[in-house]
Amino acid sequence: MNILVFDIETIPDVDFGRRAMGLEGLADEQVAKAMFSAARARSGSDFLPHLQHRVVAISCVLRSRDQLKVWSLGDLQSSEAELIARFFDGVDKYTPELVSWNGGGYDRPVCERQLGATPQNHLDGLLLHRLAEPDSAAARTLVRDLRLLEAVNFRNVAFDSHAAALAAHRGARTPALWDGAQLHEGLAAVRAALEAAAAAR
Numbered sequence: 001m002n003i004l005v006f007d008i009e010t011i012p013d014v015d016f017g018r019r020a021m022g023l024e025g026l027a028d029e030q031v032a033k034a035m036f037s038a039a040r041a042r043s044g045s046d047f048l049p050h051l052q053h054r055v056v057a058i059s060c061v062l063r064s065r066d067q068l069k070v071w072s073l074g075d076l077q078s079s080e081a082e083l084i085a086r087f088f089d090g091v092d093k094y095t096p097e098l099v100s101w102n103g104g105g106y107d108r109p110v111c112e113r114q115l116g117a118t119p120q121n122h123l124d125g126l127l128l129h130r131l132a133e134p135d136s137a138a139a140r141t142l143v144r145d146l147r148l149l150e151a152v153n154f155r156n157v158a159f160d161s162h163a164a165a166l167a168a169h170r171g172a173r174t175p176a177l178w179d180g181a182q183l184h185e186g187l188a189a190v191r192a193a194l195e196a197a198a199a200a201r
Contacts, residue, residue, distance in 0.1 A: 004096035005061040006087070008107045010053035012036075017052060050110045055080045058087050058111075064094065081149040084111045085140060093139035112156055125152035125197070126178040127190070128166045134186040139175035142191055146198040150179075 014028045017035040026034075036046040059072040074083045088111070091098070100107050127143060129136035143152045155162035157174055166176060169183040177184045177193050184193040 002094045002158035003063040003099060004090070004094065004117075005063075006103065006107065007059050007100060008055050008110060009057040010055050010110065012048060013052050013054040016054075045056070045143075050106070051109050055083055057109065058083050060087075060090070062090075062094065062095075062096065063137045079149070082144070085149055086132065087111060087145045089141060089144075091131065092134075092140070095132065112159075125180070126165065127152050127154050128157050128162060128171065128174055128178070130157055131155060132173050133174060136175045139177070139190045139194075140176045142194055146194055148194060148198060151197070152194075155159055 007104040012032040012035050014031040014035070017031045018024055018026065021031070021034055021038070023031050023034060035048060035052060038103075039048050039052075040046050056071050057072055057074070060070070062069045073086050098108070125148070127139060129139060142156065143149060143154075155165060157166055165178075166172070166174070167177070169178050171185055172187045175187060177190045177191055177192050179197070182193075184190050
């Protein structure tokens with residue numbers, strides 16, 4: 001059995017806060033203070049909602065047979081999307097039992113929510129996938145290898161709302177890619193659509 005212990009570190013997503021609260025022109029520190037103040041007013045705690053966190057580090061301990069490996073993903077130049085994609089690549093590769101402190105209530109939901117963040121570039125892409133499915137893992141890896149992480153919106157259909165999105169596009173299989181106009185179902189079709197999108201950039 002493989003066991004993966006993990007922990008994420010986050011900071012306030014001040015870019016999100018700046019857009020959501022109309023705080024253009026304010027420094028990051030001022031935006032963060034405004035976000036904490038709004039959280040306190042809403043809930044009595046300055047703990048921000050999951051959507052308002054940005055992942056800056058993921059540290060792991062992997063026990064696999066007789067080996068023990070400790071490492072942190074990425075470096076100072078790694079984007080949030082790259083860190084999270086690499087983490088889920090590892091989950092796909094080792095299919096471990098996951099262990100964390102409040103991982104089910106914080107770490108994993110933050111990572112999964114951020115995988116569904118609004119894309120910044122224009123493939124208006126929606127990749128509907130499953131975590132423990134080899135073809136979905138291959139599709140996620142392809143998105144990364146084609147440098148489309150910031151342009152494709154990942155949605156895990158284990159969540160009811162994301163399964164509903166697949167059904168709304170008349171889909172039944174994963175992986176599936178919605179490109180803004182057409183749904184591409186199955187790994188071969190997803191690969192062809194992603195490669196065409198990457199070539200057109």
